[in-house]
Amino acid sequence: MNYSHEIIMPNDDIPFKMFVFEGRRGNYSREKHWHRSVEIFALFEGEIEFYVNEIKYSLNPGEFMLVNSNEIHSIHSPKENFTVVLQIPLTTFERYYTDEKFIYFTHSRRIHDEEFMQVIRDMYDAYEKKEIGYDLKVQSYFYELIYLLVSKYREVSVDSEMIRSNKKLNKLSAITAYMKENYTKDLSLESLAQTFGYSSTYLSRMFQKYAKTNYKNYLDDIRLEHAYKDLVNSDMPIGMIASQNGFPNSKAFTKVFQKKYNKLPSEFRKEL
Incomplete structure (x- = not known):
């Protein structure tokens, strides 16, 4: 086939x-x-x-x-x-x-x-x-x-914690959808919590307990996914890629990229 x-x-x-x-x-x-x-x-x-x-x-x-x-x-x-x-x-x-x-x-x-x-x-x-x-x-x-x-x-017997986690992730879905639409903006934990009527402490705990990650890492992953595409598919300077995808500067982008790919963005681009 x-x-x-x-x-x-x-x-x-x-x-x-x-x-x-x-x-x-x-x-x-x-x-x-x-x-x-x-x-x-x-x-x-x-x-x-x-x-x-x-x-x-x-x-x-x-x-x-x-x-x-x-x-x-x-x-x-x-x-x-x-x-x-x-x-x-x-x-x-x-x-x-x-x-x-x-x-x-x-x-x-x-x-x-x-x-x-x-x-x-x-x-x-x-x-x-x-x-x-x-x-x-x-x-x-x-x-x-x-x-x-x-x-x-299908599993007929499911425990209550699994159902509780499912309900919490339903709530988090609205928040992460907002993050994906606004990842280029300055999204602080405090401002996001206020937008959805939570305290920043409570929202932080929701990410840790139910999404198994913290808020900052989740936001960095969204931004990195878009920045990676720009790095591979365009000739834009590293600094411009960083700023257009929500990173405060090229240093912050490089740090997140290197942690993920074990290479500098410039080195990765040269190899491609």
């Missing part, structure tokens, strides 16, 4: 998204983040390293990672890979919620894993060929996948 291009499923004709992982060329990292949708990474070629709630998972070809709603995860793909990513709205599973609009799927391997991967492969293949009625064929595979999820991978 030829996997040669990135595909994003249109939102207006199917009930989910499917695309090729943006880190397919390797040397790619996606820092800690979370979202409401259920996300599946199906690896067919290469290798990927996952961290989900501080636990490391190494994927080999034929394996997948299932990321639950509001699970904190990061991704590292050091080498080239072919990975199909599915993003499924949480509301797809509303008839199967266990409590507090909550549903949880296991990360453990199951005897149905091979069947699960085959469904994803067939779904992608059907979309790529675009034969008459392909959208119906894709959706038929999609519902087969949903059936496997709720019947073979």
